[in-house]
Amino acid sequence: MFDVYEIRKQFPVLGRLINGKPNTFLDTGASAQKPQCVIDKMLKVYSEDYANVHRGSYLLSEEITLEYEKARKIVQKFINTKSDKEIVFTRNATESINLVAAAWGRKFLKKGDEILISEAEHHANLIPWQQVRDETGCTLKIFKIADDGSFIWDEFAKLLREKTKLVAVTAMSNVLGTIFPIKKMAQAAHNVGALFLTDACQFAVHHQIDVQDMDCDFLAFSGHKTYGPSGIGVLYGKYDILEKMPPYQCGGDMVDHVSYEKTTFAEPPARFEAGTPAIVQAIGLGEALNFMMNLGMDNITAHEKELTKYATEKLSEIEDLVQIGTAKDKGGVFSFVLKSVHPQDMAFILDKEGVALRIGHHCAEPLVHRMGYESVARATLGLYNTKEDIDRLVKAIEKAKTFF
Amino acid sequence: MTIEDLIENFELLEDWEDKYRYLIDLGAKLEHMPEKYYTEDWKVRGCQSQVWLVPKKEDNKFYFVGDSDAAIVKGIIYIVLTIFNGLTAEEIKNVDINNIFTRLGLNEHLSPSRRNGLSSMTEKILYYANIL
Numbered sequence: 375m376f377d378v379y380e381i382r383k384q385f386p387v388l389g390r391l392i393n394g395k396p397n398t399f400l401d402t403g404a405s406a407q408k409p410q411c412v413i414d415k416m417l418k419v420y421s422e423d424y425a426n427v428h429r430g431s432y433l434l435s436e437e438i439t440l441e442y443e444k445a446r447k448i449v450q451k452f453i454n455t456k457s458d459k460e461i462v463f464t465r466n467a468t469e470s471i472n473l474v475a476a477a478w479g480r481k482f483l484k485k486g487d488e489i490l491i492s493e494a495e496h497h498a499n500l501i502p503w504q505q506v507r508d509e510t511g512c513t514l515k516i517f518k519i520a521d522d523g524s525f526i527w528d529e530f531a532k533l534l535r536e537k538t539k540l541v542a543v544t545a546m547s548n549v550l551g552t553i554f555p556i557k558k559m560a561q562a563a564h565n566v567g568a569l570f571l572t573d574a575c576q577f578a579v580h581h582q583i584d585v586q587d588m589d590c591d592f593l594a595f596s597g598h599k600t601y602g603p604s605g606i607g608v609l610y611g612k613y614d615i616l617e618k619m620p621p622y623q624c625g626g627d628m629v630d631h632v633s634y635e636k637t638t639f640a641e642p643p644a645r646f647e648a649g650t651p652a653i654v655q656a657i658g659l660g661e662a663l664n665f666m667m668n669l670g671m672d673n674i675t676a677h678e679k680e681l682t683k684y685a686t687e688k689l690s691e692i693e694d695l696v697q698i699g700t701a702k703d704k705g706g707v708f709s710f711v712l713k714s715v716h717p718q719d720m721a722f723i724l725d726k727e728g729v730a731l732r733i734g735h736h737c738a739e740p741l742v743h744r745m746g747y748e749s750v751a752r753a754t755l756g757l758y759n760t761k762e763d764i765d766r767l768v769k770a771i772e773k774a775k776t777f778f
Numbered sequence: 779m780t781i782e783d784l785i786e787n788f789e790l791l792e793d794w795e796d797k798y799r800y801l802i803d804l805g806a807k808l809e810h811m812p813e814k815y816y817t818e819d820w821k822v823r824g825c826q827s828q829v830w831l832v833p834k835k836e837d838n839k840f841y842f843v844g845d846s847d848a849a850i851v852k853g854i855i856y857i858v859l860t861i862f863n864g865l866t867a868e869e870i871k872n873v874d875i876n877n878i879f880t881r882l883g884l885n886e887h888l889s890p891s892r893r894n895g896l897s898s899m900t901e902k903i904l905y906y907a908n909i910l
């Protein structure tokens with residue numbers, strides 16, 4: 375059974391009073407809080423098990439290498455890849471996407487080729503492609519979404535053609551909450567001979583992922599959003615594609631043979647993990663993903679779905695509040711503005727009431743502008759949020775309104 | 779009103795809610811700047827809302843006008859202008875803004891990001907004091 379009140383107890387920071395008020399944490403979309411098991415695991419590794427990986431010929435190093443590689447296998451299970459060799463550890467989703475842009479994009483894209491992305495991308499899935507465009511002379515196409523944030527198949531299909539070599543789309547928008555039909559889109563991309571990358575940064579926090587079923591070629595997500603530590607991210611790539619890609623950074627750990635004349639590079643994923651990796655963070659991530667899988671991804675989705683429905687209703691009862699992103703297929707992301715109150719003014723009062731959310735353009739400036747705003751407030755759900763959190767949010771918004 | 783008057787008034791207010799209501803009232807007193815100043819050139823970087831600040835120098839003294847699209851920030855601008863308007867460059871350099879906001883009882887009620895915004899504003903004022 376998914377008992378959110380029991381589960382909350384495993385997140386120590388949620389028990390902290392904020393400005394004397396209960397911690398109403400509604401910013402999981404930016405970064406999630408950590409359960410005790412992740413904190414304990416990392417503390418244990420640092421206290422009892424620490425050494426460098428892949429290097430030493432002694433017990434500690436061999437043990438921790440096994441732990442590090444075990445974390446890779448947990449990621450494999452979490453997103454169901456064919457092989458653990460298809461998992462590259464990075465710093466975060468941003469680095470995962472940059473890796474593909476730099477190693478795959480620069481090698482395989484040229485003038486006349488097209489990259490297709492959506493209007494709803496985070497800067498992390500926009501700017502790397504602009505850079506590749508400027509370096510290779512290829513073209514960056516952007517397909518439109520509806521005013522309510524919905525995905526429109528025809529807008530996507532219209533721009534998908536022979537010239538398209540890569541489609542890179544978020545699985546779930548961090549501003550609108552819109553969930554994109556990744557499996558169908560990947561199939562359409564493959565039909566014109568394009569590769570498909572999905573930014574699963576938000577999606578992975580709330581949903582079961584099966585990369586073989588989705589049939590995407592690349593997938594990126596960040597550990598810190600999936601209840602793991604910061605400093606660790608994941609890039610999944612199909613092995614035959616990773617194999618053809620040159621290294622991203624060079625140094626230790628990623629080589630086969632080195633002489634002053636010539637260096638041959640290791641096979642993936644080692645080829646893309648130059649230098650000492652984020653060892654303890656990777657192990658912490660493994661623990662976090664196990665935590666989610668033990669709760670059951672379907673249980674997490676169901677809990678948040680119910681809460682999303684509740685929050686949508688409650689927010690729509692607030693006079694003067696405009697919700698941004700109301701697609702039918704959306705997850706627990708609520709962007710909104712009050713007609714008469716600047717988001718920053720509101721955020722101040724909310725902070726005083728212990729309610730944490732984010733304001734601004736949420737690293738998706740063109741998208742927020744396209745929706746007609748400079749700055750919006752955004753509340754996002756995590757598996758530990760409750761109806762009481764939503765009630766406190768609503769109460770705090772009502773209070774903020776009395777000030778202006 | 780001088781900054782000492784403002785400090786006295788803030789002292790009378792007990793909790794953050796009253797302090798912020800007063801801050802918002804002060805912000806509402808800011809005069810709208812001439813339209814031509816609402817441009818990128820006069821923007822102060824490093825604030826979460828839009829902030830404009832425009833300097834003028836007369837008889838070696840500085841006078842600023844400013845505005846923001848956020849009400850609480852307008853109140854902060856009102857205080858900042860009360861502190862700095864009519865000072866010479868030398869006097870501006872000697873202002874201890876942190877101390878004043880502590881005496882206003884506002885320091886503890888400003889979140890780190892707003893404190894950043896405040897220091898962006900004072901840095902900009904110092905910058906103008908140095909170059910004009």
Ligand SMILES: Cc1ncc(COP(=O)(O)O)c(C=O)c1O
Pocket residue numbers: 403404466467468469496498499544546547548573575576596737
């Ligand atoms: C959809 C999406 N993509 C990418 C990112 C970037 O994640 P990170 O900063 O962890 O690299 C985020 C995080 O805000 C996101 O929400």
